Structure formats: structure tokens, C-alpha cells
Amino acid sequence: MPTIVKCPSCQASVPWVAASEFRPFCSKRCQLIDLGQWANEENRVPAGKNNDAETSMQIDIEDIEALLSDHPDEFFK
Template sequence: MSEKPETVRVVACPQCGAPVRWEAASRYRPFCSERCRLIDLGQWADESYRVPASPPDGEDAPQ
């Protein structure tokens, strides 16, 4: 019985769009490099990314 070769998923780096193999050997996955990983971290630290929030509903809303 022959085994199927394992297929590796390839994703796009969220920072630059370069292809990244999704496997244990890809040290910075989902990023292609440490540079892209650090750029993303810096954007979080600068609060460039924001999670939208809605005002609370009900009795606990500020008056």
C-alpha cells in the first residue's frame, strides 16, 4: 500500500502577502519572516489595530 505524499497548506503572509508554508519548520508562521512579525507587533503596540465596540445596552449604560 503506497502512502499519499503529505500536502502542506500555503497561506499568504498577513503583512506582505508572500506565500508561507504552514508547517512546523516555518518559524514565523503565519508571517514570512521576523521582520513582518515585528511590523505587525509594532502596529498592535501603536494601536493601529482596533477592535470595534458598541455601547452597553440596558440599565448599566452611563447616564
């Protein structure tokens, strides 16, 4: 029986096997969603600079996909 992990994005059960290409995510979509959240946090302005609370750094899924296809190996090290 394979180890089952929970998808960090949607909490779905994902078997930890080679066939689960995006583990621990259930799908590429969830992987990108999680990556997008991480990127948004990284880009959040430091505390003390409140004048543009409306973030202008919305990361687009398409951009992330482009990034991933540019550097797939670097990214998953």
C-alpha cells in the same frame, strides 16, 4: 502538500509547516512589523484628545525584539 497561508504583513505565501518558524508570517521581520502596528494602535490616544496628533508612541522594532526575548513563551500563548 502543506497548507499555504499569506503573510499578514507582506502577503507572501507561507507554508504552514514546522520549518516556517514565524508562521503565519514569512519572517521574523514581518512578525515584528505586524506586532508594531498592533502596539501602535493600542497606544493611540482615545478619541476626543486631539492635541497631540503627532504620535509620540512610536514603537521601535528593537524594543519589540527585546520584549519578545524577555517573554517569548507568554507572548505566543
